[in-house]
Amino acid sequence: MKRPAWSLLALVTTQLAALHIQIGTPLSLAQQWQALHEVQSLEQLIFVHTHLPRTALAVILGMVMALAGGLLQLLTQNPLASPMTLGTSAGAWCAIVLAGVLAPTLQLPLEWLALGGSLFALTLVGALAGWRQLHSLNALLAGTALNLLLGSVAAIAVMLNDQYSRTLLVWGTGDLAQNDWAWVLWLLPRLAPALLLIPLLCKPLHLLQLGSQAAAAAGLNVMRLAIITSLLALWLNGLAIAAVGIIGFVSLLAPALARLLGAHKPADNLGMAALLGAITLLLADIVAIWLSHHLADLLPTSAAIGLLGGPILIWLCLKLPLASSLPDATGHPFRRQPTALIGWCLLAALILLLSAISGKDAAGHWLISWPDAGLWALRWPRMMAACAAGMGLAIAGLILQRLLNNPLASPDLLGISAGASLGMLIGLGIGTSLSPWLFSSSGAVVVLLALCWLAPRQSPARLILLGIGLSSLLEAALQLVLAQGNQDSFQLLNWLAGSTYHTTPTQAIALLGTVLILGGISLVFARVLLLFGLGETLAQAVGLAVPQARVLLLLLAGLLSLAISSQFGPLAFIGLVLPQLAIQLGARTIKDQLWLASLIGAALLGLADLASRTVFFPSQIPVGALASLTCGSLLVIGLLGRRRRLA
Template sequence: MSAKAPSLPLRLPSSTVLIWLLALCASALPWLDKLPVDALLAAIWAPNTDDFSQVLVHYSWAPRLAMALLIGSGLGLAGAVLQQILRNPLASPTTLGVESGAQLAIAIATVYLPGLMALSPDLTAVTGGILGTGLVIALTWRLGFSPVTVILAGMVVSFFLGAINAAFMLFHGEYLGNLFIWGAGSLVQNDWNQFQTLWPRVVVLAIALVLLMRPLQLLQLGADSAKALGARVTALRLLAMLLVILLTASVVSRVGVVAFVGLAAPALARLLGARTLAQHLLWSTLLGAGLLLLADALAQWATAWADGNLVPTGTATALIGGPILLLALRGMKNDRHMPGQASEPASFTPERKPLALPLIALLAILALVVVLAIAWSPTLSGWQWTAVSNWDQAWDWRGPRLLAALVAGVVLAIAGTLIQRLTGNVMASPEVLGISGGAALAMVVLSLIGLNPGRAGQLLAGSLGGAAVLTLLFALSRRHRFSGHQLLLGGVAVYVFMDAGIRMVLSGGGTEANKLLTWLSGSTWLVTETEALALALVAAALVAITALVSRVLTILPLGEPTALSLGLRVPLARAGVLLIAALLTAAATIIIGPLSFVGLMAPHLARLLGQQTVARQMLLAAIIGAALLTLADYLSRVVMYPNQLPAGILTAIVGGTYFLWGLSRHDRR
């Protein structure tokens, strides 16, 4: 008997129809007060130019509706294809660097090559998107595209490119004001020109993707089985991925960052029962169109409620898609590898070495950096040494930020060690837990409701936001017994969701956007002495608690059966380690901002220096973290004097480069 194809659950088409009806009604409802239904429909094709409402319908509402349907369907299809070729249910242009690459390319071209932007903004965005995702794929190609590795690489590439983009915005904000709006995603249209330019590209690329459906089906059997059946797996993946990148970059070059629908639509299709590849592609396409139209309608309603202040479509898209993503995450049964992949990633254990020599050397380096930061700085009359007798005066200006950077480096390094030990992934870092996104979103809410509680209120709000994210992570991971990789994927999902609110405030520009951008960039110059001392006290308490979990971290990597046989309550132990790591991350993030790769680099460098036991690795990582962030703060103060470069941007650029180098070597170890 031939195998019977899975039946289509009724909830899939019925939910799709319901989303479309809600979206169309929500989009059209504001116009029904001005025009009857027949006049509204007639205005789409042939407006009465004497009726201003019909002119607005024809040149504003109708092309906007058409763009939402066109772009949503294209991104839904692209997301479904990308998940198929990577065999990763959380893969999408949002998490693989397309948008960040396109945004950085546009920023660079706007500042340095304005002629190129005038010639073809699409070419600029497409090139940046290809380079961004190409970097992710090149780094993870030999690792078999394991879900966690691809997602981590994509997020770190996005962080890395985003840090460079943030630097451009800080120093060239007068030229890049519109890029804030573009980064948040807006479907506002003034005529049909953009739609007429875009639809042939989307249709051609979509047809090309559909034609790849039959060979793509072979990938469901795994790479080895597909090769045995004659499929050229590498060439097929490259071709499909190139088409997806071209489609996504073409879209975002026109309307900005709305590609979150490329993650939400396939996830929703799968949740509603799409089983075969054909079902997944078809219903992801239809759901993508409906979701983006619904998000755009909600954005228009929110703009009207906000007295005309623009609420970008990309924000509404993420606010709708975020819960869908979290539901999809809860439904994942295999939290680390997809079928056909190796059960464990490539491992690398450097040779063990004595602790004394690297410890003394690193302490000497840290002491040297501290002395330089206090005593040797540029002035208007050149570089000058500060006499020891005047160090108390120098401390008033340089001490608080120096202390904050040093302590933040320690706590982030220890948090990174805990997370890498907990997940068994040396490429994991505190940034992907989503704690910083929660803290940032809380500050965004203060801005949106018009409150200005001062620095103390902002810190309190950031603490509550980080606590809310931690609670959500616990809820998501409890079902999977606080599995390490489920925590990482949950953190990524939360971060992408939180990013929507941040982009909304940045799109509004003005003072609040500049303040938020400064904090997001990892600025230490805002830190007061009271805040620095408070961070030091909190850090001391948390580090003392951390010392008590070294035995737990030694046992957990042995596997759950072994840990249980040794009397360890595994879920409770994982939850405790997560809580400590999250508190450490939140303490540093709230004070200096989220952009820092110290939590990634320091534990890794400690391992490379031969420290394999938990206690030794944490000790050496803490000193490395302190030295790295202190040096970054010092350089950020002096390299562009009298201007200052945020320390977070500097560490993100250096740390991102280090991560990319480390991941590129991971398969060779």
């Protein structure tokens, strides 16, 4: 890299740091200089112990997170690898939450908890995708799956202990606000050894760019380098999470932007990424401070970085090269087995019946009997709505997977659920007389139109990454509400996790009717879905109007997803896992897959409704959180099984 580029980035970092200090204090430059020598007023005290440490922390953590992401990208040769996309940030956060909820008296060191959770997540990603395939889309899919799975575990832990975990929820939203220099002084001695080690890794990492086999032939111990580099990256990211919670995007964007600016050698890439990380976090925190002055509530830094980084992530998904390795969309070549299908349908019906008549009494004892009229009046609407949601998401997932000929497509991964939820949040935030459901519909329609436009122009891998970017935007918007830590935050968290607590009979019947009607329409399109599964070229050769059919099927899947997400929020994994599970259980034709996937979805959500009101009796947890946890576990098991078959 040329020296003027380094000088320019250093100058921008210095100017942003100065602006960051000035935007947070009313003191003049003379008063600020005086405060450094002697504090004479309350404003000077706030300046010295609040504004200055916040600026210092923004610079330090921006560099630290960028270095963590840069090390992972250099090690995996994956331009979209980061602690966020590989699931290690979620692992660190989940470990800290579980330790704080389950063992609060032990006072375990946060940095070691974060490192342990990160190592667990990275080990799972390596086992799921393969250690030699961390450069591919499969690694990002495994990381996304772990993000959602571990996020569900942490959310359940928080919801079960909401009275004791409010401060944990507020802290974990990722804000740089400080009251003293404690965290800066805590970070520096823990960072020093890691920063001294990084220059020693630049030459081996440069050699690794030739390929692991060539590097090993040149005498490089690739395994030892991978262990040291990954531990170092996870340690740096764990320190950042321990200090301020999860702040995404910096670890992903800074190294990628450095590479786009021409910094390809490890030393150049890491150095420029560190400066870009400081610039990114300073800029995001300046936006957060400025917006907090104009909003009723404080805006966390993580929300600002998400709002800034989400569009950049979407742009990077379109620009950066990415190795893709997708499994076959049609599953394994099972022959149609009607007897087996009937058996699975009977099993699903039995599960639904047991879910309806099972429960616990006031003493916590299991009862299997038909509930009385009063209990049944409370139970049947939520169970009907849960079963309808499972059916609808399974059908929507199957439609999208066949339409895009991609087994990884689902309403949540393609961003349809996120678009609906984001639209609803915008409607609630505006507070107009218009119904927030109208905004929810608009958000889903915008995503659907974008998918219709992008589907023929981008690969399935790009579409999935674009959906992940849109979901990240939604999470950034939610941080503003969740950061308040009040009762509304927990109600919103319950809604996002798929709560059926307050489902009315009218809502349940309307949802079931909508799913049955749209599901019946999907049966009419069974032949069209079969043609899409065989390829668009063949579909056009037999006379199918592919553009019009694609739009109709996307709208069908989008309406199913919209009807469910508007009532339960975004439910993860269900639409992704159940269609493939139906194929693995022997359903080969489109109609068989639709029937079996919808019945499995109804049984799964019905069982989740039973578990939500009995497992932690008398406490209850949302149905969607349990269903997502179950389907996420099934996805992890399925990826492990596929990995074992390919080994």
